Amino acid sequence: MSRRSVRGSDVNLLGLSLLLGRHVRLLDGRRVGRVLEVTAVMSVPHPRLDRVGIGTRRAVRSVCAFGDLVESSSSSALGDGDLVLRTSDALSEATPDWAEGALRLNRDVLDCQIIDLAGKRVARVCEVFIERAGRDSFVVGVEVGAAGVLRRLGLQRIAGLIASEVVDWDELSLTKRQARTLQLADASSAVQRLEPTQLATVLAHVPIEHAIEILHTVVPTAAAGALSAAHTSLGTRLMHALPHRSAATFVDEMHADDAAPLLRALPSHDRDAVLNSVRAAHAETLRGLINNDESAHGSLEQVTGRGRFAGVKRGHAKIPQIRARATRTKVR
Amino acid sequence: MSRRTRFAVLAAVAGPGLLAGLSDDDPAGITTYSSLGAEYGYRLLWVLLLSTIALALFHDLGARMGIVTGQGLAGLIRETYGVRRGGAALGLLIVANTGTTCAEFAGIAAGFELFGISRYVSVPFALVGVSYLVLRGTFHRVERVLLAVSAVFVTYILSGILAHPDWSAALRGTLVPSLPTSRAAVLLVTATVGTTLAPWGLSFIQSYAADKHLTVNDLRYERVDVIVGSVLTGVIGFFVVIACAATLHRDGISIHDASDAALALKPLAGSMASALFAVGLIGAAVLAASILPLSTAYSVGEFAGRETALNDGPREAPLFYGTYATIAIVSAGIVLIPGAPLIPILILSQVLNAVLLVPLLGFMYGIARNRDVMGEHAAGRIAGGAYLVGIAAIVVCIAALAVLSLT
Numbered sequence: 001m002s003r004r005s006v007r008g009s010d011v012n013l014l015g016l017s018l019l020l021g022r023h024v025r026l027l028d029g030r031r032v033g034r035v036l037e038v039t040a041v042m043s044v045p046h047p048r049l050d051r052v053g054i055g056t057r058r059a060v061r062s063v064c065a066f067g068d069l070v071e072s073s074s075s076s077a078l079g080d081g082d083l084v085l086r087t088s089d090a091l092s093e094a095t096p097d098w099a100e101g102a103l104r105l106n107r108d109v110l111d112c113q114i115i116d117l118a119g120k121r122v123a124r125v126c127e128v129f130i131e132r133a134g135r136d137s138f139v140v141g142v143e144v145g146a147a148g149v150l151r152r153l154g155l156q157r158i159a160g161l162i163a164s165e166v167v168d169w170d171e172l173s174l175t176k177r178q179a180r181t182l183q184l185a186d187a188s189s190a191v192q193r194l195e196p197t198q199l200a201t202v203l204a205h206v207p208i209e210h211a212i213e214i215l216h217t218v219v220p221t222a223a224a225g226a227l228s229a230a231h232t233s234l235g236t237r238l239m240h241a242l243p244h245r246s247a248a249t250f251v252d253e254m255h256a257d258d259a260a261p262l263l264r265a266l267p268s269h270d271r272d273a274v275l276n277s278v279r280a281a282h283a284e285t286l287r288g289l290i291n292n293d294e295s296a297h298g299s300l301e302q303v304t305g306r307g308r309f310a311g312v313k314r315g316h317a318k319i320p321q322i323r324a325r326a327t328r329t330k331v332r
Numbered sequence: 333m334s335r336r337t338r339f340a341v342l343a344a345v346a347g348p349g350l351l352a353g354l355s356d357d358d359p360a361g362i363t364t365y366s367s368l369g370a371e372y373g374y375r376l377l378w379v380l381l382l383s384t385i386a387l388a389l390f391h392d393l394g395a396r397m398g399i400v401t402g403q404g405l406a407g408l409i410r411e412t413y414g415v416r417r418g419g420a421a422l423g424l425l426i427v428a429n430t431g432t433t434c435a436e437f438a439g440i441a442a443g444f445e446l447f448g449i450s451r452y453v454s455v456p457f458a459l460v461g462v463s464y465l466v467l468r469g470t471f472h473r474v475e476r477v478l479l480a481v482s483a484v485f486v487t488y489i490l491s492g493i494l495a496h497p498d499w500s501a502a503l504r505g506t507l508v509p510s511l512p513t514s515r516a517a518v519l520l521v522t523a524t525v526g527t528t529l530a531p532w533g534l535s536f537i538q539s540y541a542a543d544k545h546l547t548v549n550d551l552r553y554e555r556v557d558v559i560v561g562s563v564l565t566g567v568i569g570f571f572v573v574i575a576c577a578a579t580l581h582r583d584g585i586s587i588h589d590a591s592d593a594a595l596a597l598k599p600l601a602g603s604m605a606s607a608l609f610a611v612g613l614i615g616a617a618v619l620a621a622s623i624l625p626l627s628t629a630y631s632v633g634e635f636a637g638r639e640t641a642l643n644d645g646p647r648e649a650p651l652f653y654g655t656y657a658t659i660a661i662v663s664a665g666i667v668l669i670p671g672a673p674l675i676p677i678l679i680l681s682q683v684l685n686a687v688l689l690v691p692l693l694g695f696m697y698g699i700a701r702n703r704d705v706m707g708e709h710a711a712g713r714i715a716g717g718a719y720l721v722g723i724a725a726i727v728v729c730i731a732a733l734a735v736l737s738l739t
Contacts, residue, residue, distance in 0.1 A: 111410050121640070122637065123638065124410065126415065145635070149419070
């Protein structure tokens with residue numbers, strides 16, 4: 001994980017922890033509650049802040065758009081003091097599913113564990129940095145290390161003596177792990193840099209659910225390469241365990257000759273669900289291969305007669321075969 | 333699954349419940365049980381039964397939280413309740429654990445002094461031994477050695493049998509509650525509950541279960557491990573009480589600590605019973621002196637989000653091993669300082685343990701009921717009710733202790 005080291009005074013970004021717990025007032029000065037949660041929607045390259053959950057104690061009672069909150073003394077920047085709603089009708093009642101599908105920054109990111117892809121714990125998020133860009137605000141990074149913890153404990157002086165460590169958001173990816181809803185995985189860890197054959201070896205040595213997490217965390221081309229390079233039995237098990245949409249994303253990146261045997265092993269309704277989400281032309285090629293003569297394994301090389309390993313039976317010359325397959329993975 | 337396979341799985345899963353339970357029978361615990369027997373005979377054995385039930389209830393909860401979330405208690409508190417409450421809990425835990433580790437090294441010193449070995453030999457020797465085990469050993473080696481050390485508790489059972497107790501009185505005292513209406517009796521009852529269920533034990537079992545990489549498929553086996561560990565803890569306490577009840581209480585002898593009890597047993601139950609009692613004291617102290625710094629190191633690492641795995645070396649997990657070494661060295665060092673105020677340190681650590689226990693149990697209850705954290709393994713209404721009853725009973729005990737201590 002590459003980290004930027006900055007001194008406390010250099011941190012010129014709004015921290016989520018400075019928003020949480022602050023009172024929110026209506027224009028007439030009436031308090032409606034405290035900021036309990038801020039949600040963001042996933043956008044490229046950074047999640048865009050969406051809604052603010054306001055309430056008392058731990059229950060969110062009402063919701064407003066993030067952009068509708070302004071500083072009580074000045075509308076230019078968010079700082080200390082109460083927050084004010086820009087308009088009186090900006091507040092709506094919180095339904096049970098008010099944050100459905102969104103990233104909840106307080107619950108899911110702040111104080112969350114950062115792990116690398118090998119599952120090793122690296123640090124905890126002690127601050128989420130938000131940057132305003134025009135009318136929108138974005139999550140641009142997180143702070144880890146002792147300085148952020150000390151600052152949130154009210155020990156600013158000591159925190160100022162320690163360099164803050166900030167990790168850019170685009171170096172992190174969200175992953176579902178254990179019972180916790182979301183955790184952050186360090187995208188620059190060693191696993192991210194593995195060759196497809198090496199990644200396939202890692203997948204073969206971890207529990208299937210952890211392998212699925214890894215496939216979701218690496219870029220789709222790397223996941224596709226690993227699935228192509230993996231032994232067919234492992235690839236099939238992974239394909240079984242993957243959600244249809246993810247499977248389709250990886251199949252889209254795979255050579256048809258590598259994807260067909262894995263899809264062939266799926267139950268027909270699962271196979272159809274995956275193929276329906278794959279690019280139409282690619283799906284057509286795959287359907288042709290799957291429906292081809294089972295004894296010939298429907299190899300694209302055999303169909304077209306251009307195969308580099310034409311005449312080499314599966315299971316023979318295993319390592320060169322795997323490597324060759326890996327190099328055929330398409331990169332867009 | 334065949335019976336043999338189930339037993340093999342159980343053997344592989346077992347460890348967290350046994351170690352967390354048995355390490356609660358540390359020198360402070362043995363002293364409390366000895367006082368219970370010496371002062372009140374068999375009358376207060378029912379307290380041990382209740383505290384054993386509370387131990388099983390909350391250790392099971394801790395193990396389940398560790399298995400389901402893969403995280404220790406300090407990390408989960410920070411994640412769920414924020415850095416302030418998590419930091420406060422961690423700070424208190426570090427101070428209380430350091431004080432309690434001092435008590436364990438003092439127990440080692442006292443135990444060896446019964447055999448004429450100076451504390452300036454025994455304490456450094458124990459420090460090097462436990463540190464070497466944790467720093468150099470793999471998870472399974474550490475677990476095996478600690479479980480082997482736990483076997484020393486059988487000496488208390490033998491010691492109790494050699495004291496020729498009145499078994500029918502012991503059974504009656506266990507099943508029929510009666511409480512002498514004296515301040516000292518209430519204090520002892522409270523101390524018994526407090527020494528059985530300790531904050532460091534709760535944080536240890538959760539972290540250790542997570543470090544062992546147990547999965548939700550292991551939950552029912554882990555429950556057996558916890559129940560066996562808790563019952564053994566209670567059984568050992570039972571034999572300590574009856575050994576002292578059958579000898580010291582009968583002859584009206586009062587004691588101040590567990591080494592007093594070992595010495596006093598010699599003329600009453602024979603030198604073998606006395607020696608076994610002393611060996612048990614040393615073993616209990618060594619086990620707890622290994623586990624307390626470990627529990628603290630897990631908590632610090634989890635709060636910071638750093639790797640806390642016994643299978644990693646000091647290079648991979650410097651905060652974890654650094655914390656372990658610091659707590660162990662500071663605690664052993666304090667015990668070796670001539671004229672060090674050991675008694676105030678021990679009292680402070682006991683007070684902090686009591687102060688910390690209730691909020692810690694409150695955090696555990698909140699996390700156990702939180703579906704965002706525990707998913708389908710969140711505690712339902714019945715289990716939640718049982719936890720609340722247990723917490724309420726402990727609150728009453730601690731409140732009684734506070735009132736009696738201040739009046």
